[in-house]
Amino acid sequence: MxxxxxxxxxxxxxxxxxxxxxxxxxxxxxxxxxxxxxxxxxxxxxxxxxxxxxxxxxxxxxxxxxxxxxxxxxxxxxxxxxxxxxxxxxxxxxxxxxxxxxxxxxxxxxxxxxxxxxxxxxxxxxxxxxxxxxxxxxxxxxxxxxxxKLKLSKHIPLLATAEEEMDAADDDDSSVSTDLVVEKEGIKY
Known part of the structure; x- marks a missing residue:
């Protein structure tokens, strides 16, 4: 083992x-x-x-x-x-x-x-x-x-939902971890 x-x-x-x-x-x-x-x-x-x-x-x-x-x-x-x-x-x-x-x-x-x-x-x-x-x-x-070109990852990017969040969100690395995310050429499902 x-x-x-x-x-x-x-x-x-x-x-x-x-x-x-x-x-x-x-x-x-x-x-x-x-x-x-x-x-x-x-x-x-x-x-x-x-x-x-x-x-x-x-x-x-x-x-x-x-x-x-x-x-x-x-x-x-x-x-x-x-x-x-x-x-x-x-x-x-x-x-x-x-x-x-x-x-x-x-x-x-x-x-x-x-x-x-x-x-x-x-x-x-x-x-x-x-x-x-x-x-x-x-x-x-x-x-x-x-x-x-499918890719599996473990993170879903967080999208800003309010205009002020968009102004404050300069960091593209904001994401939440999950089990599986399927991505095809930049599109996450």
């Missing part, structure tokens, strides 16, 4: 400083998948009547949160090819993605985030915010691959 913690820190630092960090995220996900594969068993947990099944990682002491079996790529050896395909999808505009592309990207994001979350569940209990933080970083790393 020390390796996972160090890789998480490296990905977080790169993300928070606005640097490219997809490589950091990939290294973290592979480390999580390998740790889960070697130290825990993925076993069936529950199947709902509509055919949706959940599994959990079981290390003999604790259980992870339930994981959708059909969305989770549990073999660490398959991750490099899967993330490579995702990077190919991101070379296309989102309007050009077919359903298979969308399903693959969904599986990539789900697997990456849930592999990290399962490690936290099993071996770092009490670190409740880390999975959400990693989701933000990984989503930003993937979106930043888009040819449409």
């Amino acid at each position: 020390d390796k996972v913690k160090a890789l998480f820190k490296a990905a977080s630092v790169a993300y928070n400083s606005g640097k490219p960090h997809l490589t950091n995220c990939n290294e973290l996900i592979v480390a999580c998948l390998e740790l889960l594969h070697s130290k825990a068993e993925l076993r069936e947990y529950w199947e709902f009547s509509k055919g949706v099944s959940y599994s959990v990682f079981d290390d003999g002491v604790s259980l992870s949160r339930p994981i959708r079996s059909n969305l989770f790529l549990d073999d660490p050896d398959l991750w490099p090819e899967a993330i490579g395909l995702a990077q190919e999808v991101f070379k296309k505009k989102p309007s050009e993605w077919d359903q298979a592309d969308k399903d693959h990207l969904n599986m990539i994001v789900y697997t990456g985030v849930m592999a990290f979350a399962a490690c936290i569940d099993l071996w770092q209990r009490g670190s409740r915010n880390s999975p959400g933080t990693f989701f933000e970083a990984f989503a930003a790393a993937l979106v930043n691959q888009s040819p449409e």
Whole structure:
């Protein structure tokens, strides 16, 4: 788990400083998948009547949160090819993605985030915010691959609402921190 913690820190630092960090995220996900594969068993947990099944990682002491079996790529050896395909999808505009592309990207994001979350569940209990933080970083790393010049950040600029505030507001750096902001060529959504 020390390796996972160090890789998480490296990905977080790169993300928070606005640097490219997809490589950091990939290294973290592979480390999580390998740790889960070697130290825990993925076993069936529950199947709902509509055919949706959940599994959990079981290390003999604790259980992870339930994981959708059909969305989770549990073999660490398959991750490099899967993330490579995702990077190919991101070379296309989102309007050009077919359903298979969308399903693959969904599986990539789900697997990456849930592999990290399962490690936290099993071996770092009490670190409740880390999975959400990693989701933000990984989503930003993937979106930043888009040819449409999309960028994810964590800050929304504050806009003056009164004329006197505009006169007094010489500082363009006024912003509020939030989870995710999508920006396209200077336009924040």
